[in-house]
Amino acid sequence: MAWVWFHRFGSPPYFYRVARRLTPWLGWPALILGVAGLIGGLGLAPPDYQQGDGFRIIYVHAPAAWLSLMIYVVMATSAAVGLIWRMNVAHAVAASCAPIGASFTALALATGMLYGRPMWGTYWQWDPRITSELLLLFLYLGYMALRAAFDDVARADRASAVLAIVGVVDVPIIHYSVIWWNSLHQAPTVMKFGRPSMPASMLVPLLLMLAGFSLYFGALLLTRARGEVLRRERNAHWISAALEES
């Protein structure tokens, strides 16, 4: 039963229709959760006893960082699906993930830098989280650069899929090697928010923001992927019918 659903999703017109209908169901809740999270985080949560109001940037930074990593996994998984089952839709999804993931990574880096300024006085520190995010950004950029270098979209799909799979295996290793490297040199770490030790008033808005960001990613991905599928299938018959529908 699941296989049937899986293969139906691989059909471009089916994916296009379902994605179009699903997007508002992700987008509006994302907005609501995001607003709720921001109100809770920026307004209602008490200031941190150590860091004052400056810590509030984590309400954007932490979800962005978490998402930047999750998107890479989603990208690698759909690329692998596309490679194994030769599914064009899966490759389109992977291609759509990359710029979104890179943007979230850049956001995590920017907010990390903004956080650093009031905390240690400099915009940049080689803290493990920021360094990891920087390397992840390079991985995303490399993926997009490899895609762009191939003229033939099908070859670009397959080559970048191989890269994404190798990358997703290496990402945990890179992450832990950076943490290990950092622990040796006692460089300052930026955020030691241990989740269990956070009071609910701080934690709940964070989780709301995380959920909101994730749903936003979903909506964004479906929108981009629809555009990608449209571009790839532009010579196919079902396009005119689908466009009349919308």
Added chain:
Amino acid sequence: MSEISAENLHLWRGEVHVLRGLSFSLEAGQCLQVSGANGSGKTTLLRALCGLLPLERGRVYWRGADIASDPSLYHGQLSYLGHENGLKGDLTVSENLHYGTGLRRGLRSGELSAALASVELPGYAGMPLRWLSAGQRRRVALARLTLMDAPVWILDEPASNLDSTGQQLLLGLLERHLHSGGAAVVATHQELRLEAGRLQSLSLQ
């Protein structure tokens, strides 16, 4: 059972739908001549028959078996000659032949010189490939073809750089191959005068 056959092949190169529902069937002892204008997809077809290009749709069969099911087995029975010779200029002729066939089979003594004689390059064994002309290098590639001893030949413009003697040689090698039960797919503009019933033609648009 046909030696090599194709069923409804579709292939895109970028935006271009190069192969559109192509089919053919080739028996042992037959040669398929593929002709067409530049850019019509001859090289694409031949590379797809080798399994170098993935097919959007359609299948290639060798002795009834889909080549995608056991590519290694199929490749062991296949000899491909593309636009490039696949020879190394820094090695001598005999080293090239030795290393070229050594990936598949060991050479018995005398086979190498016999192969060189069959392409009319006797005594060239010790010569660095770099010193040979383009036509002579093509002949060395043909010698390697015969040494590989594979039943299926897929040749892409094998006569390129060959003079008229060379072309006659090629024809002779092809005839001998077909006569001993081999099959061949050849993309060429050259007229292939073979025995009756041995030649099939395929023209690509």
Added chain:
Amino acid sequence: MNEPRVGFIAAAACLMARDLRLALRRAGDSLLPVGFFIVVTTLYPLALDPNLSSLRDIAPAALWVGALLSSLLALDLLFRDDAQDGALEQLALCGQSFAGLLVAKTAVHWLLTGLPLVLVGPLIAIALGAPYAAMAGILAALLLGTVALSLIGAVGAGLTLSLRRNGPLLALLVLPLAVPVLIFGARATALAVQGEPIAAPLYLLAAIAVLFATLSPWALAAAVRIGLE
């Protein structure tokens, strides 16, 4: 006229013999990466305080950044020639395990371009102020590190095989993936210079090399096949 009458080991040995013979005929090509390595590491003392005691601190970094960049440079020698003259597609079509043959090629490539780094590296370290006692540790770290770099670099070379002017792209792809090798290798070297035991980072380096060795056969074959299309 049947299955390949030569087993994989014999075919791989044939290929490796060919590559070695080719490299010997063009000995200059294989020496370029190690030459680059020596030049780059020489730049550090010129850019800094040339006292050996202060150079000792940056010796691990100089050595490993140099090794990383030299391996990157050397990758051009791996597939380029064979791709251009059609030898690579003959390899893909010979009926033997393509992944295995590509790993065999990478092994010869390491022998020609990575091993010189392993042998020269400790000497460079001495020139940068490292104590003689550190040489064995540095050699071990470079041995594992260059093997890991060759493997992951080969995958990058395979992916960029059919692309023109791919030097910067290759660097962008390979360097982030090779960061763990840099971190653990430099750490092992730093510990060796200080005279401390280097087992921990060395084990981690070995683990990474093993991981890359497991991943690369599949990745190499997949990448090069795409490049040959």
